[in-house]
Amino acid sequence: MRLNSLVKPLLITGFMLAGTAQAAPDAREVLEASPVDDIVAQYPEMMSRGIQDGLKQSGQVPPMVADSIGFLVSNSFRAADIEQRVVANLEAALTPEQLEEVHGWYQTPVAGKIAEAEIAASAPAAWPEIRSRAEDLNKRYQGTAREKLFDRFDAASRATESAVDTTIAVQLGLGTAMAALSRDSVHHEKMRERLESQRPALRGMVGQQVYDGYLFTYRDISNQEMNLYLDFLESEAGRSFTRVVTNSVQQAVIEPVESIGARLAAFGNFGGE
Template structure:
């Protein structure tokens, strides 16, 4: 009985520590800020996606995007991030990630990524892009990008999320069209995958150059090493899964708004 009680207490202590570690990781890493800023990102993504179809007026797209983003609860995504980290990472992995973000380099990188997630940085990033590309062309920084992108899976995950958003929006529009079917619309969206991959790859690369421009190649290589570790991959994989799900959920509600605004008798 004493052994069973000891194991139970130890198990409860481990779970409590894991939860504490997950909360700390979300707080120390950029995840907390990303959760807070995601509503604006989702609104912009829905609006731009609708306008890109050529079937929705900008004002209507803005209205629908507002409805979609209003369904996004920042507290819910933060809780999802913590819960998924607890589920996907064991106690040792969480402690390793926590120690990384408590380090001097980890804190400075987290700050850079957090600032890049804020709306003022988006325009600055676009403005700085040509100069950054020229500055780092052919350098070790450019060569490190492939390792960084493979470790984080940034381009691939961004492409899958972009396609999922476009499919949801296109299928909703197809329901309002007499000439299109859900299957034909899906084929049209998937046919654009190569173009989306090129665009997303370019955006991810430029964001990488912008975010880490103040860091040395040695510091960036150390960061990539962390991302390539089992703990780093588990962390980024769990976080990406949570964020993807959080984005798709409000987008899936947009179809109802499209029907209400654009369908027969719509407002």
């Protein structure tokens, strides 16, 4: 066999391998490199626990009913469905260059350290510790650079804004069901208006919870590392990634809750016939 006949296949193979190595990561790879997929995996339990606790604290329904609604919520979420929505929206909204930039950030040691902290703090099992340490952490960081970095973090991550929007949507969905179960004739739009009128107060309450979570989650992250993280979040690629992920997860969370609300409302109406 002539040398040329060997060289051509080797050159072609080399070009193919080089192209594979340099190809931009796709949306699925970016999601897997980030902590988002691990956090999304906890959403069924997170939503179930959050709604159960909220209903019990409000006293709207007996504890047994709150537990039943929480069970319905847990079984209405599939992490795989949420992930698929996020992937599809990332593919549609981000350029290959932006996906590559996001993927590159999450390959760094700092990003890995921060991702581990975010995954651990998002688990429902960590919530009691976040609450129990909130007062101490607020005092410890009062007047410090970490406190001052929060506004940047909150604006870049859209944490409070997203949490308030989701809270109102979830309360509206469940509120409609509770009204039906209690034979309350409150109209859906009136309930929406009432909840929207409470947005400023809700923002203050949720904002404090987000701040408590921020102090707890990043307590072992240095200010230098936080600044690197904020630089990423504030970059064009970081902003786009955060916006798409937040909106996708928010919608994926709200839709099942609205469906549950409609089912409970139908059940309440059926029982009244």
